[in-house]
Amino acid sequence: MTMSDATRPAINAQTSAPLSGPTDADRDELRRHGILLTSIQELANWGRSNSVWPLQFGLACCAIEMIAASMARFDIARFGSEVFRPSPRQADLLIVSGTVTKKMAPQVIRLWNQMPEPKYCIAMGACAISGGPFKQGYNVLKGIDRFIPVDVYIPGCPPRPEALLNGLIELQKNIRGRHIAGPAPVEADSPTAPGEYPVPAFGERDLEPTSNPKLWQPPVIVRPDKP
Amino acid sequence: METLAQIHERLAARFPAATLTLVPNPAPPAQASLLLDAAHAREIAVFLRDDPALRLDYCSNVTGVDWPEKEIVETTRSVQIDPAGGPPRTIEQKTKRLQPGCLEVVYHLYSMALKHGPVIIRLRTGNRSDQITLPSLTPVWRSCEFQEREIFDLFGIVFTDHPDLRRLLMWDEFTAHPMRKDYVEPDDYEWEPTPHDDVLAKAKAHYPAPAAKAE
Amino acid sequence: MGPHHPSTHGVFRMMVTLDGETVVKLKPVFGYLHRNHEKIGENTTYLASMPYTDRLDYFCSMTNNWAYALAVEQLAGLPVPERAEYLRVILAELTRLLNHTCLAGFLLQDTGASGTPLMYAFREREKILDLFESLSGSRMMCNYQRFGGCRIDATPEWLAAARQLVNGYNAFLDEYEELITGNEILMARTQNVGVLSPALAVNAGITGPMLRASGVDYDLRKVDGYGYYPRFEFRIPLGDHGDTYDRYMVRMLEMRESIGILRQALDRIPEGPVMDPKAKIRGFKPKPGEHYGRIEGPKGEIGFYLISDGTANPYRYRVRPPSLINLTILEDLCLGHTLADAVIILGSIDIVLGEVDR
Structure with a gap:
């Protein structure tokens, strides 16, 4: 049984086409002569990728490992991300560190909406990815990617701080390949507030709606082995 | 004490x-x-x-x-002596009783x-x-x-x-009151690689005709 | 305030009514991390709930494991080998050190000493986590205890490493206390803030260091004498005033006592099996009945109430969360203080949201 990638909604395709211009060999040649050749886009991406400011936002167990990653032994400052900001208005990166319950999900989406572009999201730990060990629970959201777009998934329960650092490095690689004008226009935004993701309401038994259909669809099951 | x-x-x-x-x-x-x-x-x-x-x-x-309410089946055995003089027979009687829930x-x-x-x-x-x-x-x-x-x-x-x-x-x-035994969870099924038991039942309910695609 | 607020130690929300800066009403709101622990526990086997107990109070997975194992062992009447009991005491006291050290760091963070005290605390935490990892395979979620013993035996090298850590811990505490305990700013911010009277503490069911800071001598290690605690000599530190400073101080003193217990346990730990040979790992089904088992966790009395109906799953699985019940008096402590003090009071109660909401 496999999940067909073609059916996934391709709204989060933020990576731009490869740059045309001087090749790496040309640049090395120029650098040897003391000339540094760059573009505004590269410069911006270099700056953005090396000063990702995370939101100081802990949900559950993984938050403790996130704190540990910022402490002396693992020292996230080596990658330019030690500036944990308590306000979403000043942050670039939302680390969803832990179980997102249905009661908490609207608040997480509101925080995401309040963050200025360009912004990135890391789903840290099994719970944030899919509900993890608590997936059977009636109050547990089965993955934050039902409501907001996620750039990097870090599995583990909880992931070690090294895994978080690795996820951050992956995110930095991702940022370096982006277009300077930011991501493509969001198709999944709410009809009333453009640029924002719709916040679900508390229903009588569940969240309403239970997911953002423009962002997430239940995967299609293809079972060639069994009819 | x-x-x-x-x-x-x-x-x-x-x-x-x-x-x-x-x-x-x-x-x-x-x-x-x-x-x-x-x-x-x-x-x-x-x-x-x-x-x-x-x-x-x-x-x-x-x-x-x-x-919750529980149906209790009680079995009572009684020995019945055969009036014709044969060996005594054991008769099992099953009574159903509804224990009220609380x-x-x-x-x-x-x-x-x-x-x-x-x-x-x-x-x-x-x-x-x-x-x-x-x-x-x-x-x-x-x-x-x-x-x-x-x-x-x-x-x-x-x-x-x-x-x-x-x-x-x-x-x-x-x-609802979720800790009650008869609570039905909201249906937010998600795909799992190896569905079995109740998850498989849910998967079938969500994807009624997977066979057509497979062929 | 909350549920996203840096000082709430997780996703905890307080609805605070202020008069100027003074708190006149405070209502906590829970449930932002309600992960249905009890419902999942009723739908899985006894053993399968063990990893979930790690995630209750994610600082103290070892004591949570022990509380659950103890409740099930008493329910089913299982014996525990001697070496396993010693290992349990060692791990529980290491957990106490870990928890209280981190608490001191977070408390100082709440008073505004941003960064440095927490860095010191986490430096020591990493050392203890290294021990846990080499023993159980995981840093935080140890999943180590089993019904009738422990999962893996400790090697002599592990015990030597533990001894080394214990011997060095007093030096760390000395350094920490020299920097912080007599600090004028800390004393000004915490003394006479959030005074909890003994009568209210008992009536509201407060347990753990919170209770003992108010001067009530009630420690389950002495009262119940579970495990092998009656074999060790230690004292119970008690506070006089019941204010935030006392709650900090009681924990610092408790760590010194824990070091004493650890030294005794590491000296006397016998050889032998760590698992009862008759213990049944798979297909474990206790006889019908019910039991409430409790131990003294670092945050207070953590207990498990289990009702068995003779099947492989518990009929009712209930956690008595010390963090939730210790929050009962939060409003009483905060009334009349400023909002900044409410943050410190919450920090000194020592909550973990995984346990408050379960």
Whole structure:
């Protein structure tokens, strides 16, 4: 049984086409002569990728490992991300560190909406990815990617701080390949507030709606082995 | 400390109108408990707290338990002597009895002053649908405050005279009581690589015709 | 305030009414991390709930494991080998050190000493986590205890490493206390803030260091004498005033006592099996009955109430969360203080949201 990638909604395709211009060999040649050749886009991406400011936002167990990653032994400052900001208005990166319950999900989406572009999201730990060990629970959201777009998934329960650092490095690689004008226009935004993701309401038994259909669809099951 | 049977006797003498039942416990530590009737629960709780020999000043744990209606099949055997003189026959008779359901609250009481315990008291509601009120013991022990709110939230027992009876864990708009045994979870099925049992049943319900695509 | 607020130690929300800066009303709101622990526990086997107990109070997975194992062992009447009991005491006291150290760091963070005290605390935490990892395979979610013993035996090298850590811990505490305990700013911010009277503490079911800071001598290690605690010599530190400073101080003193217990346990730990040979790992079904088992966790009395109906799953699985019940008096402590003090009071109560909401 496999999940067909073609059916996934391709709204989060933020990576731009490869740059045309001087090749790496040309640049090395120029650098040897003391000339540094760059573009505004590269410069911006270099700056953005090396000063990702995370939101100081802990949900559950993984938050403790996130704190540990910022402490002396693992020292996230080596990658330019030690500036944990308590306000979403000043942050670039939302680390969803832990179980997102249905009661908490609207608040997480509101925080995401309040963050200025360009912004990135890391789903840290099994719970944030899919509900993890608590997936059977009636109050547990089965993955934050039902409501907001996620750039990097870090599995583990909880992931070690090294895994978080690795996820951050992956995110930095991702940022370096982006277009300077930011991501493509969001198709999944709410009809009333453009640029924002719709916040679900508390229903009588569940969240309403239970997911953002423009962002997430239940995967299609293809079972060639069994009819 | 007195045994629970002694406490039971003293309470029966002190509160003659109350119905008290000793509930035995077959587990090895044998923490037996005392079932109180809801009408006298508050007085008895105050007595247990203030009695100089007991001084159960610390209510540690409050638990809600759901006992749904249960059909009990009882088998009775009777020996019937054959009037014709043959060998006696054993006749098995099966009777079905419907045990009524109820919601139950269990309080574990200890004494911090005299360092003994536990004394366990239980309260039961009349049924699981309309007679679901019980007296709150929060005025006696404040530690019950959040735990009784939690039981109101998850089991739906209404505690009278509770100072602030609102849902504790779920949101206010939520209508169900999820810890009851007959609670049906919201259907937010997600694909799993190896579905089995109830997950497979859900998968089939969500994807009614996967066979057509496979071919 | 909350549920996203840096000082709430997780997703905890307080509805605070202020008069100027003074708190006149405070209502906590829970449930932002309600992960249905009890419902899942009723739908899985006894053993399968063990990893979930790690995630209750994610600082103290070892004591949570022990509390659950103890409740099930008493329910089913299982014996525990001697070496396993010693290992349990060692791990529980290491957990206490870990928890109280981190608490001191977070408390100082709440008073505004941003960064440095927490860095010191986490430096020591990493050392203890290294021990846990080499023993159980996981840093935080140890999943180490089993019904009738422990999962893996400790090697002599592990015990030597533990001894080394214990011997060095007093030096860390000395350094920490020299920097912080007599600090004028800390004393000004915490003394006479959030005074909890003994009568209210008992009536509200407060347990753990919170209770003992108010001067009530009630420690389950002495009262119940579970495990092998009666074999060790230790004292119970008690506070006089019941204010935030006392709650900090009681924990610092408790750590010194824990070091004493650890030294005794590491000296006397016998050889032998760590698992009862008759213990049944698979297909474990206790006889019908019910039991409430409790131990003294670092945050207070953590207990498990289990009702068995003879099947492989518990009929009712209930956790008595110390963090939730210790929050009962939050409003009483905060009334009349400023909002900044409410943050410190919450920090000194020592909550973990995984346990408050379960």
